[in-house]
Amino acid sequence: MNPQPPEAADADPAADAALERALILATQAGLPLTPRPFATLAEQLGSDADTVRAGFAAMQARGAIRRIGALPDHYALGYVANGMTVWDIDDAQLRDCGRRLGALGFVSHCYHRPRSLPAWPYNLFAMVHAHDRAEVEARRAEMRALLGSACRADAVLYSTRILKKTGLRIGA
């Protein structure tokens, strides 16, 4: 895994990139569930635990990895009402509105996406996960009040079935 001579390894961006790529591929299925997971990865990759941890820290610092964490199954935790709320917002006020919705504690993702007219007039998307639809509707009322006249129309699309969920696969 480390073909560089030792004196060049620390400052070699190509070696860093190769290590990061190897770490991504080695952890796509998950982090090892061993007492010292970074040492376990280091063993697999012919590196050492400190180098592996530094690699993750670097990726986290520049946002390539958001965090090392757990993704729950919404339904297993009782979040059975998963609504994609969508909003038709005046373009001039979009960024302000996006920041307002994004700051709400119950919004998990909030993005500006393009309209697809005539089928789709909405340009702001915010995901709301709740225990039932009444809770989602209460959240929507709160969001609507927050957006005021900047919002011309809105809708919510509830998911009724997961058709596929394999997660991200990043090729070698």
Place this chain on the structure above:
Amino acid sequence: MSRPAATRPALDAADRALINRLQRGLPLVDAPYAAVGAELGLSEAEVLQRLQSLLDRRVLTRFGPLFHAERLGGALLLAALAVPQADFERIAALVNAFPEVAHNYEREHALNMWFVLATATPAALEAAILGIEAATGLPVHRFPKLEEFYVGLYLPA
């Protein structure tokens, strides 16, 4: 698709505390499971055993680095189809057969199939979209992310 309450996995207080703690991110220390256990009053062995059980029971779908695909050079796209109801299952199978489709959800709307495409390059993304249009005979509505205001899924257990 929602599991009826009766078949929902049983979680005790320690499971819930662990789920909540691990959603916030693992510390980058040499023995991170011991560190998390110390915060919660659990031994390292108990953290590892509970985490494995939560994954086995699919309470957690994944535990590991949460990647930001675009910052790794990959391409992501949210896309949707308006699928005639009578043809829904056949079209779902066609779309799911594309390895580039990472998630696919049925939603209540005229645009009733919403999926995320993830590829190593933008060119591969475009090829997948054209492939899906050719296979299904339906136009793909594209909803690329223009600006991200917030991303931070946290579901208290």
